[in-house]
Amino acid sequence: MSSESEMRRNARDGGTQAQVLQRWGMLLGGGALTVYALTRRKPGIALAAAGGLLAYRGATMGTGKFRARASFAINCPPETAYRMWRMLENLPIFMRHLESVRERGDGKSEWTAIGPLNTRIRWNAEITEDRENEFLAWRSTQNSDFQTWGSVEFRRAPGNRGTIVTAEMEYVPPGGVLGKAAAAIFGKDPEFTMREDVRRFKALIEMHEIPTTEGQPHGPRSAIISTVHQIYPEHRKPSEYYAGERMAAQRRAS
Amino acid sequence: MKAVCWMGTEKMSVETVPDPRILNPRDAIVRITSTCICGSDLHLYDGYIPTMEQGDIMGHEFMGEVMEVGSGVDQGKLRVGDHVVVPFTIACGNCFFCQNQLWSCCDNTNPNAWIAEKMMGYSPSGLFGYTHMMGGYAGGQAQYARVPCADVGPLKIPGGLPDEKVVFLSDIFPTGYMAAENCNIQQGDTVAIWGCGPVAQFAIRSAFMLGAERVIAIDRVPERLQMARDGGAETINFEEVDSVLDVLKDMTGNRGPDSCMDAVGMEASGHSLFYATDRAKQALRIKMDRAEVLRQCIRACRKGGTVSIPGVYAGFVDNVPIGGGMNKALTFKTGQTHMMRYMRPLLERIERGEIDPSFVISHRVPLDRAPEMYRVFRDKEDRCIKVVLDPWADGARAA
Numbered sequence: 001m002s003s004e005s006e007m008r009r010n011a012r013d014g015g016t017q018a019q020v021l022q023r024w025g026m027l028l029g030g031g032a033l034t035v036y037a038l039t040r041r042k043p044g045i046a047l048a049a050a051g052g053l054l055a056y057r058g059a060t061m062g063t064g065k066f067r068a069r070a071s072f073a074i075n076c077p078p079e080t081a082y083r084m085w086r087m088l089e090n091l092p093i094f095m096r097h098l099e100s101v102r103e104r105g106d107g108k109s110e111w112t113a114i115g116p117l118n119t120r121i122r123w124n125a126e127i128t129e130d131r132e133n134e135f136l137a138w139r140s141t142q143n144s145d146f147q148t149w150g151s152v153e154f155r156r157a158p159g160n161r162g163t164i165v166t167a168e169m170e171y172v173p174p175g176g177v178l179g180k181a182a183a184a185i186f187g188k189d190p191e192f193t194m195r196e197d198v199r200r201f202k203a204l205i206e207m208h209e210i211p212t213t214e215g216q217p218h219g220p221r222s223a224i225i226s227t228v229h230q231i232y233p234e235h236r237k238p239s240e241y242y243a244g245e246r247m248a249a250q251r252r253a254s
Numbered sequence: 255m256k257a258v259c260w261m262g263t264e265k266m267s268v269e270t271v272p273d274p275r276i277l278n279p280r281d282a283i284v285r286i287t288s289t290c291i292c293g294s295d296l297h298l299y300d301g302y303i304p305t306m307e308q309g310d311i312m313g314h315e316f317m318g319e320v321m322e323v324g325s326g327v328d329q330g331k332l333r334v335g336d337h338v339v340v341p342f343t344i345a346c347g348n349c350f351f352c353q354n355q356l357w358s359c360c361d362n363t364n365p366n367a368w369i370a371e372k373m374m375g376y377s378p379s380g381l382f383g384y385t386h387m388m389g390g391y392a393g394g395q396a397q398y399a400r401v402p403c404a405d406v407g408p409l410k411i412p413g414g415l416p417d418e419k420v421v422f423l424s425d426i427f428p429t430g431y432m433a434a435e436n437c438n439i440q441q442g443d444t445v446a447i448w449g450c451g452p453v454a455q456f457a458i459r460s461a462f463m464l465g466a467e468r469v470i471a472i473d474r475v476p477e478r479l480q481m482a483r484d485g486g487a488e489t490i491n492f493e494e495v496d497s498v499l500d501v502l503k504d505m506t507g508n509r510g511p512d513s514c515m516d517a518v519g520m521e522a523s524g525h526s527l528f529y530a531t532d533r534a535k536q537a538l539r540i541k542m543d544r545a546e547v548l549r550q551c552i553r554a555c556r557k558g559g560t561v562s563i564p565g566v567y568a569g570f571v572d573n574v575p576i577g578g579g580m581n582k583a584l585t586f587k588t589g590q591t592h593m594m595r596y597m598r599p600l601l602e603r604i605e606r607g608e609i610d611p612s613f614v615i616s617h618r619v620p621l622d623r624a625p626e627m628y629r630v631f632r633d634k635e636d637r638c639i640k641v642v643l644d645p646w647a648d649g650a651r652a653a
């Protein structure tokens with residue numbers, strides 16, 4: 001998706017052109033800083049984190065409605081990807097901001113996301129469209145902390161080269177404290193968050209686990225990098241390891 | 255355990271760090287018995303590839319004994335006690351790329367794929383000890399290593415084969431072989447190879463295996479040129495001639511080599527005008543790779559020939575004569591080595607006694623001496639060609 005069309009859509013959604021431009025300026029600034037950091041010798045990662053921070057601020061200012069979209073080709077038939085996603089209780093394994101999804105039958109479910117300082121945001125969702133092995137859509141219902149819409153499409157790739165999985169999400173954060181939490185959870189560059197979520201979904205299906213270096217040894221870090229890691233811990237959920245274990249067990253059984 | 259850590263440009267140090275542990279079900283832990291320093295490590299030592307962090311554990315050419323395997327590792331493929339060589343690329347085995355034998359392009363093993371995507375569009379596979387952009391995996395210049403996707407990469411070594419004969423299956427032997435394969439060699443071809451480092455030494459021998467009649471190797475380090483001649487190549491010392499291109503023209507009757515290989519990469523030396531501007535830009539930290547050899551390969555190659563590039567480039571280059579490449583109808587082939595394609599067949603060649611890769615080793619030293627050996631290897635002091643480190647030898651004792 002081009003940033004231009006995104007800008008036009010944001011503008012349509014209520015921000016003045018100036019606000020929109022300012023926000024995009026910050027986002028691009030953040031992005032450029034990240035790239036700049038990557039092309040310098042040192043201290044790469046610290047600068048990259050700062051770039052991420054700018055991008056974060058960019059994404060959480062302004063018009064209030066957020067959209068994200070991500071698309072990955074996965075080396076499996078549509079049925080496999082659909083089944084994995086359709087069990088909504090699986091979503092927290094690869095969507096890092098989700099703590100849990102509980103299905104209550106008849107297409108209804110309760111979702112909990114977890115933010116900074118353990119703030120929790122809850123919403124109820126209902127499935128609005130469900131075409132087996134093709135498409136799934138859901139949206140939040142009344143008595144939710146905020147409004148959100150999501151969908152995922154499973155399309156057979158040309159030449160039978162797997163399935164193209166395209167996920168989309170939109171949300172309008174609430175005001176007040178919860179709004180801040182929501183922004184922190186989803187707002188840190190929603191497009192980036194979504195891409196990494198779907199990437200993990202792909203890894204889970206293809207690799208049967210989620211790649212990580214979290215917890216491996218290293219020598220003494222520089223003070224600046226240790227600080228950055230303390231402020232932005234890369235968190236890995238225990239469920240990611242157990243997802244791998246579960247898939248291993250399934251593979252042994254089959 | 256002890257591990258060689260990158261502490262900054264030209265700063266390596268042996269540190270005591272925690273032992274690695276299983277982090278994912280398909281992991282294994284290997285107790286390392288031999289590990290090497292590679293020309294690729296020099297690009298990190300010299301600080302030319304971004305996204306290293308102080309404290310990162312170096313090394314991607316290692317072998318050892320399996321100490322522990324995760325619950326997801328098929329016992330039929332790998333067991334505790336197996337002796338294995340570990341390839342430097344990490345591959346999942348199931349993605350589109352792995353299934354098409356493009357192992358170094360695996361879609362899933364780089365947890366920092368987004369960084370590589372910003373630089374390159376899409377991310378190659380994760381690598382051991384080779385920047386955060388390439389996965390940030392702790393490397394194997396250490397006493398132990400965690401090996402992800404251990405049911406795909408590690409190659410079991412039958413008893414009786416000493417480390418020194420098989421350890422180079424972890425990178426440089428397959429890399430030299432793939433580089434030669436990428437030359438599209440037809441029976442009777444002439445292949446020119448820039449560089450006589452360890453990768454080139456295996457490329458020279460592989461080119462003959464694949465049917466080349468003549469290999470011309472180019473470097474300036476006498477003992478490396480000698481080793482190339484020992485492998486059957488004719489050699490050119492680029493410092494002793496005015497123009498490598500003219501010499502090649504003369505040697506090939508104004509036709510040019512059928513294929514040209516850049517086994518030098520981003521830190522090429524040279525004396526052309528372009529070389530001087532490359533050097534200046536690198537010094538000013540305007541991120542550019544030094545492409546002197548790549549330029550020569552393109553100009554020297556015969557019409558309709560092939561340019562094979564095993565030498566590592568990280569980012570961008572200037573003044574590449576792409577016009578020559580286009581108008582002479584050249585084919586370009588490159589890539590990090592698709593290790594798992596080559597390891598087993600090359601092991602079989604070693605078992606049959608067709609080649610003994612230990613010929614490249616110039617130094618066997620304890621791991622503790624790694625920091626000084628990085629410098630010695632880079633500066634080609636002490637006739638250094640390839641360094642093998644022993645992680646368990648007593649550091650005080652010289653080799």
Ligand SMILES: NC(=O)c1ccc[n+]([C@@H]2O[C@H](COP(=O)([O-])OP(=O)(O)OC[C@H]3O[C@@H](n4cnc5c(N)ncnc54)[C@H](O)[C@@H]3O)[C@@H](O)[C@H]2O)c1
Pocket residue numbers: 292293294295296297425426429448449450451452453454472473474475478492517518519520521522523524546547563564565566589590591639
């Ligand atoms: N593609 C892969 O998967 C892969 C794997 C391993 C190594 N590599 C790369 O291969 C390259 C060679 O590795 P190595 O271990 O042999 O390194 P090395 O540093 O030991 O060898 C490089 C050689 O090139 C010579 N050289 C420098 N400038 C030259 C010039 N202008 N003309 C001719 N020769 C020149 C040097 O004298 C040296 O002998 C490196 O770039 C390394 O990163 C690639």
Ligand SMILES: [Zn+2]
Pocket residue numbers: 292293294295314315342425426
């Ligand atoms: Zn190497």
Ligand SMILES: [Zn+2]
Pocket residue numbers: 345346347348349350351352353359360361362
């Ligand atoms: Zn793969």
